[in-house]
Amino acid sequence: MTTTLITGANKGLGKETARALVAAGHTVWLGARDIDRGQAAADELGARFVQLDVTQDASVAAALATIAESGTGLDVLVNNAGIAKRGEGMSEALDGPSVREVYDTNVVGIVRVTEAALPLLARSDNPVVVNVSSALGSFWATHEPTRPASHFVSLVYGSSKAAVSMLTVQYANAHPEVKFNAVEPGITATELGGGDPGSHPGRPAAESAKIVAKLAMIGPDGPTGTFQEDAGELGW
Template sequence: MTTTLITGANKGLGKETARALVAEGHTVWLGARDAERGRAAAEELGARFVQLDVTDDASVAAALETIRDAGTGLDVLVNNAGIAKRGEGMSEAMDGPSVLVVFDTNVVGIVRVTEAALPLLEASTNPVIVNVSSALGSFWATHEATRPAAHFVSVIYGSSKAAVSMLTVQYAKAHPRLRINAVEPGITATELGGGSPDAHPGRPAAESARIVARMAMVGPDGPSGTFQEDDGELGW
């Protein structure tokens, strides 16, 4: 039995990834800040709930202790939690505190959870980490005229996802036995940044979750230190 932890999983892409992996037979720990929403989502999906705020060291430590004490082990970590901060007119909030909040969640949060999860992952026979990123953090995609990312300005969120790219590469170098990859899930209708999924032009979260789930299921001979999307590897 494969055990997976997904952060930020009570809604949107995280929840749909959890749904897909439960369907594949994974024991899924659904991590969420909001206990009520997290428990409801876990009950709906047949997953296990664990309270987890990626910006809180104590919360992260307690979540991994809960998983350890449950005896399920941990084979897969999906670092899905992420935010964008909007100011007036839905433009990015560019003040210092807002930028720090985005980086604390999107970048430092990955380090917090990954470091706490590594002792359990290293005991797995097939340890996998998936970092949910974005083409907005790809230097290649943001310079390639055929890509949507080249025509969308995202100063802070895009920069935070570029940092996720380097975290992915460096963690893969530091832990060669683990399969560690970043994923571009595609333009997805979610509440990221405070909007409504119904008003978002992106595709359904369930469709985008397929690539995340696929990379969560790679074997010991699978890729590591790569950036993946629907059609294969994406340029950094």
């Protein structure tokens, strides 16, 4: 049985990834900050809930301790938790505290959780880490006129996802025994940044979750140190 931890999984892309992996036979730990919402989502999906705030060292340590003590082990980590901060008119908030909050969640949060998870992943026969990134963090896509990312300005969120991509490469180099890959899930209708999924032009989260789940289910011969999307590898 493969055991997977997904951060930020009580709604949106994280929840749909959890749904897909439960259906595939994984034991899924659904991590979320909000206990009531997280437990409700886990109950709905047939997953296990663990309270997890990626911006808090103590919360991350407690969550991984809970998983370790449960005896399920840990084979896959999906670093999904991410935020965007909006100011007036739904434009990006560019004040210091907002930028710091985005980076603390999207970038530092990945380091916190990954470092805490590595001792458990080291015991797995097929350890895998999937980092949810974005084409907005791809230097190639943001310079390629045929890509939507080249026509959308995203100073903070985009640069935070560029950092996620580099973390993926560096972790893959530092831990060759673990497969680390970044994923571009596509433009997805979620509440990221305070938007309304019902009026979002993106595709359903369940559709975008397919590529995240696919990378979470790679075998021992799967890729590492890559950036993936529906069509295959994406340029960094």
